[in-house]
Amino acid sequence: MSAILFNLFAIFTVACALGVVFNRNTIASALCLLLALVGVAGIFALLEAFLLAVLMVLVYAGAVVALFLFIVMLLDVSGGERKPFGKATVFSGIISAGLLVVGLISFTKHGAQTTAELPAGAAASGSVLKAYGEQLFTTYLLPVQIVGFLLLIAMLGVIVLSKKFQGLEDIK
Amino acid sequence: MFDFYFDLPLWIRLFVQGLAVMLVMFPIGAACSMAERKIAAWVQDRPGPNRTIAPILAWIPGIGFLRKLGLFQLAADGGKFVFKEDAVPGHVNKFYFIAAPIIAVIPALTTVAVVPFGAYLDAAGQVIPIMLANVDIGLLAVFAISSLSVYAIILAGWASNSKYPFLGSVRASAQLVSYELSMTLSVLPVFLWTNGPLRGETADSLLGSLSLARVVEFQSQSGFWGGLWFGFLMPLSAFIFLVSLFAETNRQPFDTVESEADLVNSFGSEYGAFKWSLFYVAEYCHMLVGSAVFMLLFGGGWNPLPWVTLADFANLLGFAHLPLVTGIVGIGIFLGKVLAMIFFFMWVRWTLPRFRYDQVMAIGWRRLLPLSIANLIAYVIGIALLTK
Structure with missing residues (x-):
């Protein structure tokens, strides 16, 4: 099923x-x-x-x-009309597709052997809210903070780029 | 008595249960439109629809009461929407134009799956919530599914290919995305509380759940704090949630989305007949589910009064040993509360004027959002101090 x-x-x-x-x-x-x-x-x-x-x-x-x-x-x-692909696009497209295929093949060949059985009773961290929260605030605390900071920077960047500042008055 | 039902395969039972809930939701959603007209009339001191009746029914004595209530007007309206010519304007994008009302109804009727709507007492005296799917991410699932309803409005506005519907749908999508934030932040204190100091004797394994049934469980404990509804404990949270709910369901005073004075009928302008009515049934279903969630979070769910739980009530009146009666009473109490909320929605609609669009945005981003963040921080500090 x-x-x-x-x-x-x-x-x-x-x-x-x-x-x-x-x-x-x-x-x-x-x-x-x-x-x-x-x-x-x-x-x-x-x-x-x-x-x-x-x-x-x-x-x-x-x-x-x-x-x-x-x-x-x-x-x-x-x-609109789609532009024909340039040589560089085709070349990089083929390379990235090839890399993806190689990665998938190697994953199916070797990746499956390394997965260990979960101990009984242990909840996968993506399934239960509590386990997910605990992981976020313990194991992955630093990555979460860094990603959050990155997003903040991106947001500020968008504001700076999209807003036309005329003088000092606007920045306030 | 019901053994034959429980002998059926699970998927048939689930199908029947889901269908039963929808068959109740859809007519209530439709009946709300009549209630809206009656309440509007009552607020404005006029009788409202009170003439319509089928000639073959008119001779029945005593039926004049139903006639004055506008019940036959509702049937006539429903029939009109079904049998009217369903004209599709020539300038629209047909596929999306037809898809939009369908997309509007699907999330509106799906959210009810994770919302408990009653409870009964089993043989051991335990309160068992009545709901379709008791999942531990309850409220998150409601938010997730109802956030999809924005697509119906976007698509309707875009596919209509005319100016006013488009303006309306752009307004709607901005408004829905804006108020989702304050709404989500306003319910966090409730879940902090249910996982915090006064959690009573709940087992540790139950912690960290967003189930709506558990929130009601927390409001039906013994003692002063145990029986207190969260609406009294967290009035500001309840207020922010309520305001966001008005905005999310596009109700007055946040009705800029379909402000008929400047946008004709907004995204519904090019629609007619059954497709038009589907949008409105979806709107009322959203109101129903939203009111239900409000009542579960802040209004004590199926408990009749603060500090009086359903179990107490059933014991007092002596039907606690009858699960069927308790279940019906529980559903009745909850439905009564939800309908009272719907009445409140309509009362507000016919009392307050509409905000201007820029005011709606200013309230959302510059008032409500900071307020909900401050509210959350205050409760975080308070709960941390209590836990200590």
Whole structure:
């Protein structure tokens, strides 16, 4: 049962991801992204990582894609004519795709052997809220703080870049 | 008595339960539109819809009461929406235009899955919540699913391909995203409290849960602090949540989204017949679920009065040994509270004027958000001191 569901969600996610890339309509692309994220959330739910599934829907599907759509509509971006790919793009695309394939093959060959059985009773950190919170505030405290700081810097950067400061009056 | 039901396979039971809840939600959502008209009439001192009746029913004695209540107007309106010509304007993007009302209804009816709506006492006297899915991320799931409802409004505005719907949907999406923040921050003190000093004799394994049923459990403990509803303990949180709820459901005074004076009917302008009514049923379902969550978090859930739990109430009236009766009474009390909230929503709508759009944004970002952060910090400090 779960194998069938996994295949369904995986195919759905990949199909939607392809839809993001190949759609000519920008709005349709953004909506495909939304569906792809919902598919990923479904896979998380199959892995019993319900918390991650819900966070995926709440943060990415609920807020980030909404902002994408918002911006696409405000700027009235149309898909338009697609430029033919340059040589450099094709070259780097082939290299990155090759690296991805090599990585996947090596992961399926070697990665599966190293996964140890979880001790009985131990909750996976992505599934239970309490375990997730504990991990965030103990093991991963530093990375979380650093990422938070990075996001803050990015936000300030956006404000500085997008706002046209006329004189000292505006900076106040 | 109900053995045959529990012998059914699980998926059939889940399907039947889900269907039953939706079959209650949808008509209540529709009936709210009539209640809205009646309450508007009452606030404005006029009778409201009171004439409609099917001729074949008119001879029944005593039916004039239902007629004056506008019940047949509701049926007539419903019938009109179904049988009216469903014209699709020529200038719209057909696929998204038709998809938008459907997308509006799906999250509105899905959120109810994780919201408990009643409780009964089992043989051991334990209070068991009645809900479709008792998950430990309860409230987070409600927020996640209801955050998807913004797409219906965005798509409706964009697919309508005309100016006013588009302006309305841009306003709506900005407003929904803005008020989500204060709403989420305002409920955090509740969950800090349920995992904090006065958690009573709950087992450690239950800690760290966002389940809505557990929040009610915390409001039905013994003692002064145990029986206190969180609305009295955290009035500011309740207030911020309520204001954000008004904004999230696009109700007056945050009704800038469909301010008919300057935006015709906003994202609904190009819609008609059943598709139009779906938007409104979705809006009322959001109000129902939002009021239910408010009552669970701050209003004691299915407990009839502060310091009087459902179990006490059942023991007092002597039906505690009948799970069916307790369940119906629990659902009845909870539904009564939710409908009282809906009445409050409507009362406010016909009393307060609408904010200007820039005022809505200023309230959201410059008043409510700092207030909710300050509120959270105050409770964090208070709970830390109490724990010490």
